[in-house]
Amino acid sequence: MADHKLVVSSSPHLRTKETTPRLMGAVLLALLPAALASIVLFGPRALAVMAVTLASALVAEGLYMKIVRKPVTIADGSAAITGLLLAFNMPPMVPLWVPVIGSFFAIIVVKQLFGGLGQNFMNPALAARAFLLAAWPMSMTTGWVVPFDGVTSATPLQVLRGMASARLPETWELLVGMRAGALGETSAVALLLGGFYLLWKGVIDWRIPGCFIGTVALVTWAFGGSGGLFTGNVLAHTLTGGLLLGAFFMATDYVTSPVTRRGRVVMGIGCGLITALIRLWGGFPEGVSYSILLMNVATPLIDRATLPRVFGQRRVKAA
Amino acid sequence: MRRKTFGGGVHPPHHKKLTEEQAIRDAREPKLVVIPLSQHLGAPGNPLVQKGDQVAVGQKIGDTDAYVAAPVHASVSGKVVAVEPRMHPALGRPELAIVIESDGEGRVHESVQPKPSVDDLDADTIRSLIREAGLAGLGGAAFPTAVKVSPPRSKPIDTFVLNGAECEPFLTADHRLMVEEAPDIVFGMKALMKAIPVSRGFICIEDNKPDAVRAMKEAVRGEPGLEVVALETRYPQGSEKQMIKSVLGREVPPPPGLPLDVGVVVNNVGTAHALATVLKTGMPLVDRVVTVTGPVITAPANLRVKLGTLFSDLIEQCGGYSALPGKLIMGGPMMGVAQHTAEVPVIKGTSGILALAENQAWDGDPTPCIKCARCVDVCPMQLVPVFMSAYAERGQWDMADRYNAADCLECGCCSYICPAKRPLVQTIRLAKHEILAARRQRAQAR
Numbered sequence: 001m002a003d004h005k006l007v008v009s010s011s012p013h014l015r016t017k018e019t020t021p022r023l024m025g026a027v028l029l030a031l032l033p034a035a036l037a038s039i040v041l042f043g044p045r046a047l048a049v050m051a052v053t054l055a056s057a058l059v060a061e062g063l064y065m066k067i068v069r070k071p072v073t074i075a076d077g078s079a080a081i082t083g084l085l086l087a088f089n090m091p092p093m094v095p096l097w098v099p100v101i102g103s104f105f106a107i108i109v110v111k112q113l114f115g116g117l118g119q120n121f122m123n124p125a126l127a128a129r130a131f132l133l134a135a136w137p138m139s140m141t142t143g144w145v146v147p148f149d150g151v152t153s154a155t156p157l158q159v160l161r162g163m164a165s166a167r168l169p170e171t172w173e174l175l176v177g178m179r180a181g182a183l184g185e186t187s188a189v190a191l192l193l194g195g196f197y198l199l200w201k202g203v204i205d206w207r208i209p210g211c212f213i214g215t216v217a218l219v220t221w222a223f224g225g226s227g228g229l230f231t232g233n234v235l236a237h238t239l240t241g242g243l244l245l246g247a248f249f250m251a252t253d254y255v256t257s258p259v260t261r262r263g264r265v266v267m268g269i270g271c272g273l274i275t276a277l278i279r280l281w282g283g284f285p286e287g288v289s290y291s292i293l294l295m296n297v298a299t300p301l302i303d304r305a306t307l308p309r310v311f312g313q314r315r316v317k318a319a
Numbered sequence: 320m321r322r323k324t325f326g327g328g329v330h331p332p333h334h335k336k337l338t339e340e341q342a343i344r345d346a347r348e349p350k351l352v353v354i355p356l357s358q359h360l361g362a363p364g365n366p367l368v369q370k371g372d373q374v375a376v377g378q379k380i381g382d383t384d385a386y387v388a389a390p391v392h393a394s395v396s397g398k399v400v401a402v403e404p405r406m407h408p409a410l411g412r413p414e415l416a417i418v419i420e421s422d423g424e425g426r427v428h429e430s431v432q433p434k435p436s437v438d439d440l441d442a443d444t445i446r447s448l449i450r451e452a453g454l455a456g457l458g459g460a461a462f463p464t465a466v467k468v469s470p471p472r473s474k475p476i477d478t479f480v481l482n483g484a485e486c487e488p489f490l491t492a493d494h495r496l497m498v499e500e501a502p503d504i505v506f507g508m509k510a511l512m513k514a515i516p517v518s519r520g521f522i523c524i525e526d527n528k529p530d531a532v533r534a535m536k537e538a539v540r541g542e543p544g545l546e547v548v549a550l551e552t553r554y555p556q557g558s559e560k561q562m563i564k565s566v567l568g569r570e571v572p573p574p575p576g577l578p579l580d581v582g583v584v585v586n587n588v589g590t591a592h593a594l595a596t597v598l599k600t601g602m603p604l605v606d607r608v609v610t611v612t613g614p615v616i617t618a619p620a621n622l623r624v625k626l627g628t629l630f631s632d633l634i635e636q637c638g639g640y641s642a643l644p645g646k647l648i649m650g651g652p653m654m655g656v657a658q659h660t661a662e663v664p665v666i667k668g669t670s671g672i673l674a675l676a677e678n679q680a681w682d683g684d685p686t687p688c689i690k691c692a693r694c695v696d697v698c699p700m701q702l703v704p705v706f707m708s709a710y711a712e713r714g715q716w717d718m719a720d721r722y723n724a725a726d727c728l729e730c731g732c733c734s735y736i737c738p739a740k741r742p743l744v745q746t747i748r749l750a751k752h753e754i755l756a757a758r759r760q761r762a763q764a765r
Contacts, residue, residue: 006644006645006646006647006657006658006659006680007645007680007681008658009657009681010744010745010748011653011654011656011729011731011744012731012734013646013652013653013655013657013673013675013680014332014488014652014653014735015737016329016331016735016736016737018736018738019738019739019740020686020689073686076686078689117686117687117689118687205692205696254690254691255690258692259695259703259706260692260695261696303703303706307703308695308701308702308703309701310573310701310723310726311560311570311573311701311702311726312570312572312573312576312700312726313572313573313723
């Protein structure tokens with residue numbers, strides 16, 4: 001028998017076909033319905049914002065890696081997700097240079113400076129949104145328009161908080177996305193389609209989105225009404241703002257959410273409580289992104305506090 | 320009803336179609352056998368023969384007085400041509416072995432005599448027969464069976480579990496044995512149970528082997544106390560801790576906890592079958608069933624093989640390689656040991672010989688961990704591989720220890736499922752090794 005070289009390595013010798021780029025690809029595919037809905041609702045403007053944001057995220061990632069002489073891995077899809085999610089968070093009429101700065105901030109400051117893929121402690125797209133909101137509040141908080149007619153309008157959450165007076169959209173309008181809001185957040189149906197696809201494919205776990213949305217629904221139902229306990233408008237609160245986008249696509253970001261099962265429950269409930277708190281009693285109409293960012297920061301602590309009980313052990317040993 | 324199973328685990332492709340319909344046939348008589356003196360978990364044996372000696376089939380050629388050990392026997396008749404270190408397929412380094420050139424006559428040693436009926440044997444006698452026959456767990460770990468069936472008095476045993484899960488992909492040796500030799504397996508199982516002694520027994524089989532389940536059910540009909548249980552097909556169902564959880568709902572405590580601590584003894588179906596042979600013919604453990612398989616084996620088969628037969632000999636009998644192999648493995652793909660040569664012998668723990676193609680031999684370089692937590696979700700021990708491995712990669716053994724790395728089964732589910740192809744179990748295994756070494760050192764210092 002010809003003695004040629006055999007690979008000797010430690011077991012296992014069998015690996016799943018799942019790879020990081022395939023997971024990222026699944027997330028991009030799941031974001032597609034919302035992206036298409038956004039283009040239909042807000043027109044070419046939406047396409048322009050998404051294209052510019054996504055492209056600048058890829059450029060930022062490639063450029064940084066070239067400069068620090070690391071292998072360029074923009075093909076893994078993670079920068080594309082960051083870019084697209086950031087675009088989804090933009091008001092339709094945002095000046096195009098704003099998301100470009102946001103992309104560079106997300107990729108270079110939030111992700112690469114902390115060590116690149118897998119090392120950032122906050123969701124890059126959300127951290128960039130928070131940065132843009134602080135730096136250029138006018139660009140980020142105006143420019144809400146009603147789909148199709150392009151007339152400037154308040155968002156439903158601003159109406160709910162009494163910060164603006166306008167007609168609250170009907171439920172069917174909330175479902176298809178016929179309301180003012182950030183580019184990718186308005187069409188509940190498109191977001192749910194993508195979210196359920198990720199759940200079905202096992203890309204994300206139900207715990208974070210389930211507990212997040214459930215908690216917001218419960219708290220806004222209990223305390224969100226003007227007629228006393230349990231009179232809140234649950235449907236309006238769950239279908240508006242960035243709740244579905246945040247719960248399915250941003251709070252579930254692997255890198256910045258807990259790895260333990262119980263930790264994911266804590267993450268979901270925590271996000272839900274903070275969101276509801278800000279929406280009902282805070283200074284902003286919307287709290288999804290801050291809730292996720294705060295829970296991102298708490299993630300290492302949550303992991304440590306929720307380590308599973310080792311098989312056969314009676315109690316959890318504190319690590 | 321919910322299917323009986325444990326928490327965690329993975330569903331790798333079975334790859335059993337290659338050999339699951341292949342009846343067990345005898346391998347060609349080997350011209351040369353290499354019999355390592357250490358084939359089991361425990362103390363290695365000392366040679367009882369010298370170069371130039373004539374030996375016969377079933378003759379004891381290596382033994383030791385150590386408690387956790389098992390003797391080895393000649394599997395062919397002929398002349399001892401060497402007593403020297405030879406490459407060992409499980410330890411990956413040369414170990415003392417007895418090399419016998421077969422004379423092809425198959426003369427049986429005079430010590431090989433049929434044993435009295437099991438009904439006339441007491442527990443102590445069965446245990447000493449098991450010890451003398453060199454029985455060790457044929458599932459792969461090769462723990463000396465005599466030790467396993469001798470629980471201390473302080474640990475009452477109420478249940479015996481016969482492991483027919485064969486959860487490793489590709490392997491079908493136990494499967495075929497159950498289909499073809501069910502009555503002998505039950506015979507051996509009853510003898511094992513008498514040795515312990517214990518009266519309740521379960522035969523656990525993954526439900527992807529309905530023909531084996533049927534055959535075993537048929538064989539236990541009318542046997543009080545014995546029951547066949549089909550468990551969900553999920554790796555590592557054949558790990559004894561997971562199997563006990565699946566069938567009885569009991570959790571074996573972390574190391575040094577043993578199945579004994581929850582009143583259970585687990586043995587492999589192959590071991591039970593080997594005991595039946597010992598009792599019926601008197602022949603000690605000199606052969607076993609080996610699945611020779613893989614995408615680059617021309618004619619995969621289940622062979623009854625004389626211990627000590629070289630892998631290369633068996634691969635040749637299966638038509639040789641159909642394409643260049645990239646990896647040669649003893650055992651299954653999840654926990655098997657990669658070989659750097661086919662010139663190694665079949666030992667008691669060799670359940671299979673698996674040859675993978677060149678493009679299956681290497682999974683590529685790892686990419687950064689994205690903390691997807693799949694490893695946490697699949698860990699059957701409910702550990703957190705992502706953290707243990709991160710500390711192990713940095714050589715922070717004490718931190719890995721705080722995350723209970725020493726409790727790892729090394730089943731490999733974490734590495735299997737990792738989308739970034741990171742060496743999770745590989746680094747945890749290293750940490751476990753270091754942690755256990757440090758503990759031994761501390762114990763000695765005391």
